[in-house]
Amino acid sequence: MFTKEEYSSYEDFCARYKPECPENFNFSYDVLDALDPKKTALIHVDDAGTRREYDFKFFQETSSRLANALMAKGVRKGDRIMLVLYRRMEYWTVMLALHRIGALPIPSPSLLTKKDISQRVNYAGISAIICEDSICERVDEAKPDCDGLNLLVQIDGTTNDGWLDYEELMATGDASCPRTADTPCNDDPMVIFFSSGTTGLPKMVMHTFAYPASHFTTGALWHDLEDGDIHLTLSETGWAKSVWGKFYGQWMAGATVFVWDFRGKFEPAHLLQIMADNKITTFCAPPTVYRFLVREDLSKYDLSALRHCTTAGELLNDSVFHAWKKAFNMPLYEGYGQTETTLQVATFKFMEPKPGSIGKPVPGWDIALMDEEGNEVPQGEEGEICIRIDKPVLGLFDSYMDEPEKTANVKCGDWYHTGDKAWADEDGFFWFMGRTDDLIKSSGYRIGPFEVESALVAHDAVIEAAVTGLPDEVRGQLVKATVVLAPGYEPSEELTKTLQAFVRDLTAPYKYPRVIDYVTELPKTISGKIKRKEIREADLANLPN
Numbered sequence: 001m002f003t004k005e006e007y008s009s010y011e012d013f014c015a016r017y018k019p020e021c022p023e024n025f026n027f028s029y030d031v032l033d034a035l036d037p038k039k040t041a042l043i044h045v046d047d048a049g050t051r052r053e054y055d056f057k058f059f060q061e062t063s064s065r066l067a068n069a070l071m072a073k074g075v076r077k078g079d080r081i082m083l084v085l086y087r088r089m090e091y092w093t094v095m096l097a098l099h100r101i102g103a104l105p106i107p108s109p110s111l112l113t114k115k116d117i118s119q120r121v122n123y124a125g126i127s128a129i130i131c132e133d134s135i136c137e138r139v140d141e142a143k144p145d146c147d148g149l150n151l152l153v154q155i156d157g158t159t160n161d162g163w164l165d166y167e168e169l170m171a172t173g174d175a176s177c178p179r180t181a182d183t184p185c186n187d188d189p190m191v192i193f194f195s196s197g198t199t200g201l202p203k204m205v206m207h208t209f210a211y212p213a214s215h216f217t218t219g220a221l222w223h224d225l226e227d228g229d230i231h232l233t234l235s236e237t238g239w240a241k242s243v244w245g246k247f248y249g250q251w252m253a254g255a256t257v258f259v260w261d262f263r264g265k266f267e268p269a270h271l272l273q274i275m276a277d278n279k280i281t282t283f284c285a286p287p288t289v290y291r292f293l294v295r296e297d298l299s300k301y302d303l304s305a306l307r308h309c310t311t312a313g314e315l316l317n318d319s320v321f322h323a324w325k326k327a328f329n330m331p332l333y334e335g336y337g338q339t340e341t342t343l344q345v346a347t348f349k350f351m352e353p354k355p356g357s358i359g360k361p362v363p364g365w366d367i368a369l370m371d372e373e374g375n376e377v378p379q380g381e382e383g384e385i386c387i388r389i390d391k392p393v394l395g396l397f398d399s400y401m402d403e404p405e406k407t408a409n410v411k412c413g414d415w416y417h418t419g420d421k422a423w424a425d426e427d428g429f430f431w432f433m434g435r436t437d438d439l440i441k442s443s444g445y446r447i448g449p450f451e452v453e454s455a456l457v458a459h460d461a462v463i464e465a466a467v468t469g470l471p472d473e474v475r476g477q478l479v480k481a482t483v484v485l486a487p488g489y490e491p492s493e494e495l496t497k498t499l500q501a502f503v504r505d506l507t508a509p510y511k512y513p514r515v516i517d518y519v520t521e522l523p524k525t526i527s528g529k530i531k532r533k534e535i536r537e538a539d540l541a542n543l544p545n
Helices: 010-016 056-072 090-101 114-124 133-145 166-171 211-222 241-245 248-252 268-277 287-293 318-328 404-410 449-457 493-506 532-541
Strands: 040-046 051-055 080-084 104-107 128-132 151-155 189-194 204-208 230-233 256-261 282-284 308-311 332-336 367-370 383-388 415-424 430-435 440-442 445-447 462-472 476-485 515-519
Touching: 040 056, 051 056, 056 090, 056 166, 080 090, 080 114, 090 104, 114 133, 114 189, 128 133, 133 151, 151 166, 189 211, 211 241, 211 248, 211 332, 230 241, 241 248, 248 256, 268 287, 287 318, 318 332, 367 415, 404 415, 430 449, 440 462, 440 476, 445 449, 449 462, 449 476, 449 493, 462 532, 493 515
Parallel strands: 040 256, 080 104, 080 128, 104 189, 128 151, 230 256, 230 282, 282 308, 308 332, 476 515
Antiparallel strands: 040 051, 189 204, 367 383, 383 415, 415 430, 440 445, 462 476
8 A cells, every 4th residue: 555665866756755654544554454463563662661562453452442442432423532542552543543533632741731721622512531540630630621531541540530541431432343334534523732832722733534644754755764673762752743753654664662651851871871782773853852862872772783864853953963973973853833724835755955054945835935025935945834725635624623723824725834934055955944933134134043053052051942033123123032051051141142153153153042041941842943033022021111
């Protein structure tokens, strides 16, 4: 059904590759049930270091049992189910079971508060929650405010009042769940992801059953997966990135998904040891993770099995790219997409990466960079990343669930407007600049925060940086950097001058931060994205009257 081919160049790729979705496609029936039951599907290492392997038979049977058990409890096609499962093995069983039913899973992060839970339950019309026992107390606190919530399933621990035990529930279901005439497929709603909510209440991004088919590009081609590979994507399961790297495309490509279910603070040395001990062959993580990894003594870890690495989510700075390539003789291949899309721009193994570029448009995605009037911008000029939608686009979200006005605001005429800015160089490579709201206008220049942030984090003193515009009567806006320092460094006027000079050497002189504010941590969404809007609002509030 999904066959990987080799390509000699980007031009060959565009000429021959066409992402497609089979008719009547349902991932649980058409991919999972067709895979070799004896083959290893997933390797799971928990926080205590216990390693377990699960074959496809395990997921074929457990997802069928759970689907039957949930239907016996009244779960039906179209119901909306919140999942809060960290990186637990049960996440895959639950997702696959709900795909069999046609109920819509809403994967959710473990950091949700009582307020978040009640807000999302009511906003999305959620009727059931399946979660780890550590989340139950917050759900119980939120439940009095959630009239439509009528089914609670608990994984692990002593079962709380009003909750069903996951294992006991699953044991009541039959191990066979055959396809029926009503089995959901293709254009039926399949999954809802909440957006990050950097500019207000998160939107409900709904994808259909055709969505997983588009991730064959992600797994087989961008991750370059082959049969027998062991792939690690670091994402928690509460976000869309988890199905980019821990699920659909990896299994379609024949790979084994590796899951490290760590809790608490991320420790780069621990991750490197996990990768070495488990012979990880392909790896994907955001640039921030690579920045921490290259600060370690990489020679201490046997990563000889590692052969291909990818990154996405923010700008990759040159110094990390080159440090990783020097250590392992392999580049980092960048990619770009949104919760609303799958992989739409990327660098693949048959392309020579340009450090800091997100790559070129993926076949199946007709992309233009457009100005505010809807005109395509010339090469070298910034424009909004827009996707042509006069024909169906495999991998593009269907809608913001229950919010047609918000959908219409971004799906306008023949185009979907991503809200992200980029420019293209003479070779057609895209260079990401940031969200349209994040661009800084200073002395007639338009400055994207990512490039300045990338320059700052290339300095040994800087762990993280957020760049925003600070109102200024003369220039319109000043470039301001909010910086988290590495251990051993202290804020000082001398350090500020050093960092400013460092940025001037790496970027155009007008881009350097004229103001640097030192903080212990940056404001972030629960998905880990920097809340630049919050920094801007705090700066406005502190301006003199």
